[in-house]
Amino acid sequence: MDISTIIGFICGIVFVITSIMMGGRLGLFFDLPSVMITIGGTFASVLISYPLNKFLNSLKSARLVFKTQEFDTGNIIQKIIDLANIARKEGLLALEEAAQSMEDKFLQKGILLIVDGTDPELVRNILETELAFVEGRHKEVQGFWETVASLGPAWGMIGTLIGLINMLDQLNDPSSIGPSMAVALVTTFYGSVLANFISTPIANKLKIRSSEEVLLKEVMIEGLLSIQAGENPRIIEEKLKAFLSPTLRDTVNEKDEGEAKAGE
Template sequence: MDIATIIGIVVGLIFVISGILVNGELTIYFSVASILIVVGGTISATFVAYPLPKVLEAMKIASKAFSNKETEPGIIISRVIGLANTARKEGLLALEEAAEEIEDTFLQKGVMLIVDGTDPELVRNLLETELAFIEERHKDGQGIFEAMGTFSPAFGMIGTLIGLINMLRTLDDPSTIGPSMAVALITTFYGSLLANLIFLPMANKLKLKSREEILRKEIMVEGLLSIQAGENPRIIEEKLKAFLPPKVRVQLQQKQEGVEA
């Protein structure tokens, strides 16, 4: 589990609530009408803007913001090098048996394409096409959360207008001006809080997760094509390390040295 997402939301709420309690009471910031307008309006607008299957898929994609189960690029490089050593010693056909033990479906598909003797250019095209569609699906999920981050402040303003209208209708009674104005501003507060603490940060986290996944799969594609070309495993390893930041390369090198020792 990616604890940073949960910590960010919880700590953000704690600071906001603490700021409220310094000079006020928490109960006055609770308004059922404001919640209905902001939350209900945001959800409704999202369903208007996107088809139902897309919205439901986005909710599944959102779980990735709380997940940290992705395989490290260094582990992927090690697996590819293992496949390269197998292919070098026993031939490409020996990879068919190794493919059965691969859990990643993308890598497994690439290995089977190599085993079947598919043209290298076609292998690249097939895998890169799948990469493009994976990235497109990720963008759909990110776009939905970005849209919700746009809708919630807008419905906060709508709630504010409703509150102001109610206030103006009862302007002859000064005792109602304060409560009506408070409800109007609370609605804007809810909309801004949801957008800037949940929806927009979630969209940004999903973008980051998407880039990381695409990077891992690009490493797989380059490694598989290098294996198919019959390149030396050490050359393949150096080529794949180029995808990693210098700090990660050093850590990977230290791990390898530890294993060899």
């Protein structure tokens, strides 16, 4: 489970509910017609914007923000260096056996393309095309939640307008103006919460996960092509470290030093 997502949602709910109870009654902020207008209207509009299968798949993506996804670039670099050493000692054909034990299908596919003697430029084109489509699917899902975030406040305002119209219809009863105005404003509250507490954070988390996965696959592509070109494993390692942040680079260096000492 992704701890930051869980903590964020719990803290947000606690802060909102506590602040409401400190200044008024929690019951004032629950109104079924407002929920129907804001939440129902928002997702009805999104359903119009997306085909049904993409709507359902994008909706299911919300669960991904609660799952921990580890993209250990340092570990992948080490695997590529190991593959480079095998290729240097035993030849590219020896990589086929190593490919069978690879859990990452993208890396496995790249290794098999190399073993089959595919032209380096074609290998790059195939892997980069697959990466482009992966990134495109990710952006489509991110766009879904960004659409929800943009439509939520708008539907909240529509609900407020409906509430104001109903309020103006009852101006002959001054005692009903206050409660009617409160109900009218609740829809704006729902729209803002939907956009800023749910949809936008989900979209941002998915963007971060996507960028990490894309970086990992770019490292794989560069590493595999370097192996195919017969470059020295040490040169490949330094080349791939350029993809990492200084902190991750230091972590990889420390790991290499530890392994070197253990070998001694």
